[in-house]
Amino acid sequence: MQRFVSIALIVVGLGLAMLGLLAGLFYLGLPVVSPDARYDLLQINTVAMAVLAVSGGAGSVLAWVGWRRYSGAASSAAHLPSPWWLVLLFLLALAVGEAVLQTNVAPWLFPPVHVIASMAAPLFLLALAASLLRPSGLVVQRRDVALQVAGGAVLATGLAIVIEVILVALLALAAALIVALTPGGSARLETLVAQLSRPEVLSDPAFLQSLLSSPLVLIGAGLVIALGAPLIEEFSKSVGVVLIAAGRARLTPGEAFLWGVAAGAGFAITETMFNVVTVLPAWGGPLMLRSATAVVHCLAAGLMGLAWQAWLSGERRWRLPALYGLAVVIHGLWNGVAGLASVLQAQGTLNANLLVGAGGTLLVFALAGLFVINSGLFVYIGRRLGQPPVMALAPLPVESTVTPEV
Structure with a gap:
């Protein structure tokens, strides 16, 4: 195998x-x-x-x-850099990238800076997890960590995209059937297809407002973003952990958590690198938001690593569905709040409704609260798994008592 x-x-x-x-x-x-x-x-x-x-x-x-x-x-042992060097690298790349975009000086410098900035935050979380686990004496192989990062970046993302496209297609087909069965549904579907065939319709405020006001569209998008995507992505990120761990005699919880974090970091790198580039020339704000999302990816993937470790070891196998569910909740809650904030802010802009726009702004603060909670949970798990092993004390030698002869 x-x-x-x-x-x-x-x-x-x-x-x-x-x-x-x-x-x-x-x-x-x-x-x-x-x-x-x-x-x-x-x-x-x-x-x-x-x-x-x-x-x-x-x-x-x-x-x-x-x-x-x-x-x-x-394979030699993995020696990751100090996480704070990666923080410095991220801030430096962010400053240079913004300077290039604002001044248009040396635009050739922006693409590599974008790549570096997209990688720095996820790799910071990986280095942080490794430093938190170090007191336990955990030694992981460089080859294993590199495999999980690379697999998360290309294999997990590819698998997730394929499954998500199939899911969206099935949901769209189901929605079309539901609409077609309603009175006048066929005519509405023909109108929608005709509208979507014109690329300029996507910039039409009236069309966008009709989408944002449709309960069917909002429910379908909510199910995909807050439930479907987390279920698919957390499974996809953990496939590499299962494939490599299956050939191991024993996988420790700390090692499984770090492998999962590495896969999540790779997934976050790809997601950040391609999602942020779609909104150029806006860059700094979206980059920081995607970097915050990296905490969700690394935390949830680390939990999936622990889940598979429990299953493969045969001890407390109930942890697999429990931790999978927790990872999906963490990911889904983040996606749901972020998606709802985007919808409210878009509706506030289209309708010039300050109250609706303010609701979206409040949800951004809720997103900041989730970021703090997820970061705290990430550090807590790392510290718990990184506790030094308890050394059993050797029994004191028993002094022999010799009865003197009389």
Whole structure:
């Protein structure tokens, strides 16, 4: 089984690395191939760099890990940098990126800065978890940590996207059937299809307002964002932990938690890198929001690591559904509050309704509260798992009593 996994890592990794290289070159060449089309060069160059970093970089790591495992090469212990160096790196990248965007000086510098900033916050959480677990004497292999980060970045995200697309398609089909069965439903569906066939309709305030006012749209979107996505993503992030842990004689809770955090960090890197680039030239605010979301990804994935460790060890297997449920609740609550805040703020802007917009602002403060709670829970779990092992005291030697002869 493990030999098959190693070969699969080599093949998939090399394929992803090649795909990332070709896709990155394709994006860079778009303005040359179609010079008459209007392109945002900053966005194109940033997307190209992100594709090269995620698909090319993570694919290369997967292939390297697969080859090392296949050849039986020994792996050295992972030595992660101090988390505070990564905080400094994030702040520096944030400052440089904003300076480039505001002044338009050296725009070529922005794509690599965006990649660095997107990676810094998730890797900070990984380094923080490792430092919290260090007092327990935990030693993890560099190869295992690299595999989980790379797998979370490309394999988990790819699996999650495929399942989510299928889920959205099924929900859209179900909604269309429900509408079609209502009086006048067929005509409404034809009108909607005609509207969606025009790209400019997505910038029409009246059309957007009709979507935001539709109970069917809001309920469907809420189910996908607050329930479907967390269920799918937390499962997807944990697949790598299960595949590698299955070949181990024993996996400690600390190791399982760190593996999960590593997978969550990889997932958060990809999500941040591609989600933030879609809202350019706005960058600093969305980047900080996605960096806060990295806490949710790493915490929930760490809980999934603990869940699978309990199941595979055969001890307290009830923890798998319990911790899976907790991870989904944490993720779903964050997604739900963030999504509702976005809807209220959008409605307030479209309707010029200050009260509705203020409700969205209050939910942003609620999101900040969730960030503090999730961060505290992350540190608490890390400290509990990182407690030094209790050393049993050796019994004191019993002094022999010799009765003197009379």
